[in-house]
Amino acid sequence: MDAFISRKRQHSTTEELAENAPPKDAAPTGSQDDTDFKLAILASLWPGVGQQTLLETLLAHDGNVDAATAALVRDESPSPRKKARTTGAPGYQSSLSSFNITSTTSSGETRTIKPLTKKGRTLHLYSPTDIEQHCPCTLIHNFLPQDVANSLLRELLDESPTYTRETFQLFDNVVQSPHTICFYVDDYDEAKRQKTEYIYNGARVKDVRPSLPRMREVSVIVQEAVNREVDRRIRDFYPGGKKLKYQTEDPWAPNAAFVNCYDGGHESVGYHSDQLTYLGPRAIIGSLSLGVEREFRIRRVVPRDDETDSDADGRADAEGQIAIHLPHNSLLVMHAEMQEEWKHSIAPAQSITSHPIAGKKRINITYRHYRAHLHPKLTPRCKCGTPCVLRCVQRNKMTKGRYCWMCHVNYTPGREGCGWFEWAVFDRDGRPSWAEGFKGDGVESDDDSTSLKERGNVHNNEPKQ
Numbered sequence: 001m002d003a004f005i006s007r008k009r010q011h012s013t014t015e016e017l018a019e020n021a022p023p024k025d026a027a028p029t030g031s032q033d034d035t036d037f038k039l040a041i042l043a044s045l046w047p048g049v050g051q052q053t054l055l056e057t058l059l060a061h062d063g064n065v066d067a068a069t070a071a072l073v074r075d076e077s078p079s080p081r082k083k084a085r086t087t088g089a090p091g092y093q094s095s096l097s098s099f100n101i102t103s104t105t106s107s108g109e110t111r112t113i114k115p116l117t118k119k120g121r122t123l124h125l126y127s128p129t130d131i132e133q134h135c136p137c138t139l140i141h142n143f144l145p146q147d148v149a150n151s152l153l154r155e156l157l158d159e160s161p162t163y164t165r166e167t168f169q170l171f172d173n174v175v176q177s178p179h180t181i182c183f184y185v186d187d188y189d190e191a192k193r194q195k196t197e198y199i200y201n202g203a204r205v206k207d208v209r210p211s212l213p214r215m216r217e218v219s220v221i222v223q224e225a226v227n228r229e230v231d232r233r234i235r236d237f238y239p240g241g242k243k244l245k246y247q248t249e250d251p252w253a254p255n256a257a258f259v260n261c262y263d264g265g266h267e268s269v270g271y272h273s274d275q276l277t278y279l280g281p282r283a284i285i286g287s288l289s290l291g292v293e294r295e296f297r298i299r300r301v302v303p304r305d306d307e308t309d310s311d312a313d314g315r316a317d318a319e320g321q322i323a324i325h326l327p328h329n330s331l332l333v334m335h336a337e338m339q340e341e342w343k344h345s346i347a348p349a350q351s352i353t354s355h356p357i358a359g360k361k362r363i364n365i366t367y368r369h370y371r372a373h374l375h376p377k378l379t380p381r382c383k384c385g386t387p388c389v390l391r392c393v394q395r396n397k398m399t400k401g402r403y404c405w406m407c408h409v410n411y412t413p414g415r416e417g418c419g420w421f422e423w424a425v426f427d428r429d430g431r432p433s434w435a436e437g438f439k440g441d442g443v444e445s446d447d448d449s450t451s452l453k454e455r456g457n458v459h460n461n462e463p464k465q
């Protein structure tokens, strides 16, 4: 266990800016200052302890992971109060009519919008209508014909014992993901390309598999539903009925899938947002749940007031969260505003209801669209010579919503990164400058007010705040 206890490195400007340090596309993320990230470390050490307890312990020790770990060691069996507040306790459905929420839709209709969550509380949402009105997600229950869902589940359960835990370096700690994962792409040739050309956390991935027959069959059904729901989201929820800035106009066409297996209520994934490196800005993800029902928790990222506001992380993280219940055979569409503005997790559960086919396992497939123009042979490289990771700034109020390319070599155990940073440039449709059709209208990520030339920080190795 000692090996996991962190010894802090010096802050660097780049590290401060790197708000997310994901193990790959689906794992806990965070910067050294980021509570999520610290929670990820604690969660890997205390897989049986609820996120809420870990968060409370962390906050009670001013965000110090070592002190929180020591406290958890002292109190190995959490107090009844803490136990009662961990997940798995019966959820409550707050009455949404009691909240004042407004937004204006394309038709000019006014809707109420106000944060639904309250500090330290979890709001449980079950109905697809509540979910789509208050979260950047669409949930479709009973998505596939029952026999298709069941045979897809069986196909993946057969493979799931061969899935592995992600191992990655977080500062001075080697951390393992608290569930197992496998990566699938369209066919054998693409799997070979993935293994030799793509980089995750600064390293190649050894196990990439061609999608299984049922997965491919279902991918087509997911594609149709996701495109339909994205169109509806734009029409009914976005200002003026227009797509978001940096959202592509191209249809979503899944060509890669991470499959997650949670073997029992103690397996989970910490709060994170998914890596955008190969998906691009405003990514859409189609997430299919099979087997045991689990809670998908989300919370909006609250930017810090300023750099000296040292408690802002703590306060933002304690703002409260929304729990969406994902039963067997449900499709969750994560819309374009999700990865940049929200974080999501699968909370550990104290108790689960066994599934007739899966037992205590939950299988989740996240279908994704890898973009040809974000192939690592085209994207910026750091001084280590490695293709960079693409991130969006979430917490810093000044730079929130801006994208950057960064070195991620230091997430590979035993390797040091070079700290490379540069702001990313995308046009309004999310195309990078080297892509065919790039509209070179001087659009730099999330700021129209100055041209690229005026700002002069493109291909510069220091973030300008």
Ligand SMILES: O=C(O)CCC(=O)C(=O)O
Residues within 6 Å of the ligand: 025, 026, 027, 258, 260, 269, 274, 287, 296, 344, 345, 346, 364, 366
């Ligand atoms: O299991 C889930 O529903 C979420 C998985 C996830 O967040 C991911 O793969 O990035």
Ligand SMILES: [Fe+2]
Residues within 6 Å of the ligand: 025, 026, 027, 272, 273, 274, 344
């Ligand atoms: Fe994710």
